[in-house]
Each structure stands twice: as C-alpha cells, then as structure tokens.
Amino acid sequence: MSSELSNNEKGLLLQLINGDTDAFAEIYDLYKDRIFAFAFTLTKSKEIAEEATQEVFVKLWEKRDQINTEYPLTPYIKKITYNYIISFFRKVKLDKQLQQNLYRNMEALRNSNEDELLQKELNKLYRRAIEELPQQKRTAYLLSREQHLSYEEIALQMGLSKNTVRNHMTEAIQFIRTYITNHADLACLVLAICIHRKMG
Template sequence: MSNSEKGLLLQIINGDADAFAEVYELYKDRIFAFAFTLTKSKEIAEEATQEVFVKLWERRNQIDANYPLTPYIKKITYNYIISFFRKVKLDRQLQQNLYSNMEALRNTNEDELLQKELNKLYQQAIEQLPQQKRTAYMLSREQHLSYEEIALQMGISKNTVRNHMTEAIQFIRNYITNHTDLACLILAFCLHKQGS
C-alpha cells in the first residue's frame, strides 16, 4: 500500500470530497467492468458503480487507512451484486434476462475472456502515456518503425526515442500488473460457472 493511497484514505475519512473524487476516478472503471461482466447490463453496472461509491462515502468512518482500499471496495461491490441477484428473483423478466446473460458468459472461452480484458487494460495503459511517449510507442509497435525512423518523424534524437520506449514499456507493464485483479476475478467467475 502506497503512502499516497493512505493519505487519500485519511482525507476521505475526514470528509474530504476532493480526495473522494480522486478515488472515484481510480476505481470506477474497475467496478463498472466487474459489475458489467456479472450482469451483462450497462444500466445495472452503472447503477452498481454509483451505489458502491455512495456506500463508500456513507461508511467512510469504517475505512481503515492502514489497509489497502481494494479488498474493502470489492466487498461492497460483491454485496451489492448479491443483493441485486436476490432482487432479481422477484422479477421474472429480469431473471430471464440475467439467465441469458450468464449463459452467454458461461459459453465464452475463459482464455478468450481473459485475453480480452488484458487487451483492454493494455489499451488503457497506452492511452494514459504522455503524448510524446505514446506517439513513439505507437510508431514502433503499430507502424514498426525503427528508432531512427521515429526520431526523424518526431524531430527528436534517437536516444530520446529509446528513453521514451523504455519508460513507456515499463509504465504499461506496471499498469497491467496493478490492474490484473479484475481480469483474474472475471476468469475465476467463468471457471466457477463452468464447474457448476
């Protein structure tokens, strides 16, 4: 757990709305993707995402700043989805829709699903690169240009291109490593469904 995350949590506990907004930006996509994977409904996933953060804010005094936020926020998400499943039992149409969505998910090859999620994380990482690094990386990976050709096209030195590439690759690796929890959750869910 980083000191910056602990600092954010302490600020949230003290009612800092700006710190809460920062945490929202950090976690909203992961929560939405997890909820969407389980329900296959954009509307329900959006509702779940909003509800999770409402509950997080309401229960901010229960947050322990000495522990990472991820397990705590996952628990809130999990509880919301379970509550949703129980609610669905009372609505036949919703139940039928959910059943169809789950069947589609169960029939998806788990390797294919995991690869899809990893590709999504890869694209997200690229989008977060600074402009110069992103340009150099895309010219190398997508257009297969040499460092010398990239340097010529971007008007920078070959050594600068090399530095951009090294830092871009490191950032992308770190980003995917730090976000693979979602992909693993999805894979585990699929394996559970296939075994049931």
C-alpha cells in the same frame, strides 16, 4: 493503483474519512472503471452496471468512517461491491424478466473464453442444475444441447412424442434458470471470483 498513489494512499484515505470531497473524487476516478467493468461483465447491462458503480461509491462515502487506513482500500471496496451484488441477486429472484436476463448473461459467460476461471465456475453451477433435473428431462436436454439432436430425433431415440420432448425442453430450461438464480450461495461464489479477477 499506481505506485505514486500507493505511497500516498494513507493520506488520501484520511482525507476521505474527514469528508474531503476532492479525495473522494480522486478515489472515484481510480476505481470506477474497475467496478463498472465487473458489473457489466456479469449483467451485460450498461444501466445496471452504472447503477452498481454509483451505489458502491455512495456506500463508500456513507461508511467512510469504517475505513481502516492501515490496509489498502481495494478489499473494502470489494466488500461493498460484493454486498451490492448479493442484493441484486435477491432482487432477481423476485423479478422474472431480470431472472431470464441473468440466465442468458450467465450462459454467454459460460460459453466465453475470456476468463477461464469464471467459465469453469459457471460450468459447475450449470452442471449442478442439469443434475437436478428429472431423468427424462435431463436426457432430452442433454441430447438437444450437447449432441445437437432435433426434437424429432430425440423423440425417436427416447420413444416419446415430439410434443412431449418440446415440453421436457421448456420445463428443463425454466428449471435451470430458476436453479441458477435461486442458489445465491453458488452464485455468490462466482461473483467473488469475478470481483477478485476484475479488481485484484
């Protein structure tokens, strides 16, 4: 938010509370790109990011009477965004395709160097999922993903058949996907950090 707007922010918020659509449009222009960037960073989906942006401003308009003009608007919009993303995670838990997409997107973020803090938190979540795997599945998964061994090499090292290793890997990947999307408390921690970095 520019210094000029900061000096007039209280008046702008009072106009919004009173239902001034011009004030709402000005606030929309100021914040829409930040909200979209956050949602797109997480979901890697333009459609979902656009939907999230629109929903946040619908909620802002509906709840404008709850705005406290003694404080900046940023924390209030963060709260609305945070609540929307929690709802998104709940939806993902019921939708297998969204669950798989979210897993892939979190994997991409985990391997990205664009935001070291976000990467660190995603790594923690990912590691906790791996630690919950049964021992043989965990061993096979780590040999494949961290030591880059082939299924045949893993089978020889573990004294298993190649098909057993393949089954271990399939089940381990599915478990990690489910773990990440079902642990809303951990996921929301990542989201809170992302919101803070993208909108702070």
